[in-house]
Amino acid sequence: MAKDSLHARVERAIGERILGGEFPPGGLLPNEADWGRTFGTSRTIVREAIRSLTAKGLIRSRPKIGSRVQPRSQWNMLDRDVLEWHRSAMDRRAFLLSTQEARRLIEPGIAELAARKHTPEQVEGLVTALAAMKSAKGMTQIVASDVAFHEALLVCANNELLLPFGIIIEQALSNLFDFTTQNNPHYSFALKLHEAIVKAVTAADGTAAREAMLALLSDTDEVIDHRAAKKAKKKR
Amino acid sequence: MAKDSLHARVERAIGERILGGEFPPGGLLPNEADWGRTFGTSRTIVREAIRSLTAKGLIRSRPKIGSRVQPRSQWNMLDRDVLEWHRSAMDRRAFLLSTQEARRLIEPGIAELAARKHTPEQVEGLVTALAAMKSAKGMTQIVASDVAFHEALLVCANNELLLPFGIIIEQALSNLFDFTTQNNPHYSFALKLHEAIVKAVTAADGTAAREAMLALLSDTDEVIDHRAAKKAKKKR
DNA sequence: TCAAGACTTTTGTATGACAAATAGATGGGT
DNA sequence: ACCCATCTATTTGTCATACAAAAGTCTTGA
Numbered sequence: 420m421a422k423d424s425l426h427a428r429v430e431r432a433i434g435e436r437i438l439g440g441e442f443p444p445g446g447l448l449p450n451e452a453d454w455g456r457t458f459g460t461s462r463t464i465v466r467e468a469i470r471s472l473t474a475k476g477l478i479r480s481r482p483k484i485g486s487r488v489q490p491r492s493q494w495n496m497l498d499r500d501v502l503e504w505h506r507s508a509m510d511r512r513a514f515l516l517s518t519q520e521a522r523r524l525i526e527p528g529i530a531e532l533a534a535r536k537h538t539p540e541q542v543e544g545l546v547t548a549l550a551a552m553k554s555a556k557g558m559t560q561i562v563a564s565d566v567a568f569h570e571a572l573l574v575c576a577n578n579e580l581l582l583p584f585g586i587i588i589e590q591a592l593s594n595l596f597d598f599t600t601q602n603n604p605h606y607s608f609a610l611k612l613h614e615a616i617v618k619a620v621t622a623a624d625g626t627a628a629r630e631a632m633l634a635l636l637s638d639t640d641e642v643i644d645h646r647a648a649k650k651a652k653k654k655r
Numbered sequence: 656m657a658k659d660s661l662h663a664r665v666e667r668a669i670g671e672r673i674l675g676g677e678f679p680p681g682g683l684l685p686n687e688a689d690w691g692r693t694f695g696t697s698r699t700i701v702r703e704a705i706r707s708l709t710a711k712g713l714i715r716s717r718p719k720i721g722s723r724v725q726p727r728s729q730w731n732m733l734d735r736d737v738l739e740w741h742r743s744a745m746d747r748r749a750f751l752l753s754t755q756e757a758r759r760l761i762e763p764g765i766a767e768l769a770a771r772k773h774t775p776e777q778v779e780g781l782v783t784a785l786a787a788m789k790s791a792k793g794m795t796q797i798v799a800s801d802v803a804f805h806e807a808l809l810v811c812a813n814n815e816l817l818l819p820f821g822i823i824i825e826q827a828l829s830n831l832f833d834f835t836t837q838n839n840p841h842y843s844f845a846l847k848l849h850e851a852i853v854k855a856v857t858a859a860d861g862t863a864a865r866e867a868m869l870a871l872l873s874d875t876d877e878v879i880d881h882r883a884a885k886k887a888k889k890k891r
Numbered sequence: 892t893c894a895a896g897a898c899t900t901t902t903g904t905a906t907g908a909c910a911a912a913t914a915g916a917t918g919g920g921t
Numbered sequence: 922a923c924c925c926a927t928c929t930a931t932t933t934g935t936c937a938t939a940c941a942a943a944a945g946t947c948t949t950g951a
Binding site: 660661696697698699700703718719720 | 915
Binding site: 686716718720 | 930931932933934
């Protein structure tokens, strides 16, 4: 975990503190020299970390002023690191719900686009991904193959502007399965729903693909609710 | 235009060449010293540029290997700079169409969410944005206020994961209006459609908000088609 | 009272040196 | 002839230092 390069570690440290609310939007960060003393690194390292955070929209630096935290609307929330810091800064369930909400917004449309605009090679990738889901053993493989499936579907949509959403699906699925058991009887049903999506996409039936994806998402939401209910019961 | 800091200019130069296809995904970039000679800058500057490009998902550096271009799926296409480089590397009309396609995918859902989940302050921001649209004079103000309106709607949806999409709307609108004339008679109709959205959101009517947004998007698409037809006519 | 200029703080850029990682070459043993 | 260990060369990673440039803030003079 801590075998990243030095600037990456410094970047994470600062990023987590920003996402954690320690430095609110509009607020001023310590200057580069201070950070260097804080982490015991050279200013070079701090500068590279700050450059990276700037590229992710978290801050903005100006001479004599220092580095200011940008408004949250500027934050590149679909960046892997930023999203991760965001996740650890908020309630686990709330995070899961917001990712699911985003999925409901995006993925039905993605499925429809995929059905209407896929190329043969792309749909082949989707079929391969489905096969991988079927033969997946163990939680790690199951999650990975599920993510790969939705990633492949994203590719089928043939619009590069939509690719960055993959990270949300990835986060939603990993956080979702984090709690479910390996022998979930639900899984075979979920597989059927994935199959339905592939079928609709292959048939170039946009409406059916949208419907199938909606069914899958509703099923996922049910899993979440069920888990919440079980937890509430335990508490009682 | 060229008054950015040095590392920003170097970053842009490299980024444009990557998006332009000169360095394909999987390909290797020149090393840092070479870039330094190319641009006549110190290695420090090149490193900061590369750090930024790395943060945007375009490349990945490793000792002894150098910097490799990442697969396009890793590219942070919703980053302002990356999207800009992307735009200038592709056909203007194709870019506009892909942004509109993305908007059709996202914005109806955004409108619905906005209607269902907005807070009073957020809807107030929306109303303000609408007022600004009405009093906007000149192409620059019109585009800016239109962007601000959709940005405000995005905020009303109350899901931070969706905020990064604002950049797509911004690009779509600026490229759209780039060609339309200031005294477009269409504008008053577009204003009515925006009004309808605000009304539906205020009334917390998700379905109506979605429908109104769909109408607005269809109207926008018509403008695009109309322009295309006019151009084709001119050519003849 | 106000405005022009000096001052000061912070980031921006340059240079040179060394550390660490690692692909590829080299060589030795079987 | 083949394979494994090792050595080498290249590239990024990190450090230290110095100075330039930007931009608030203070000072001073009219």
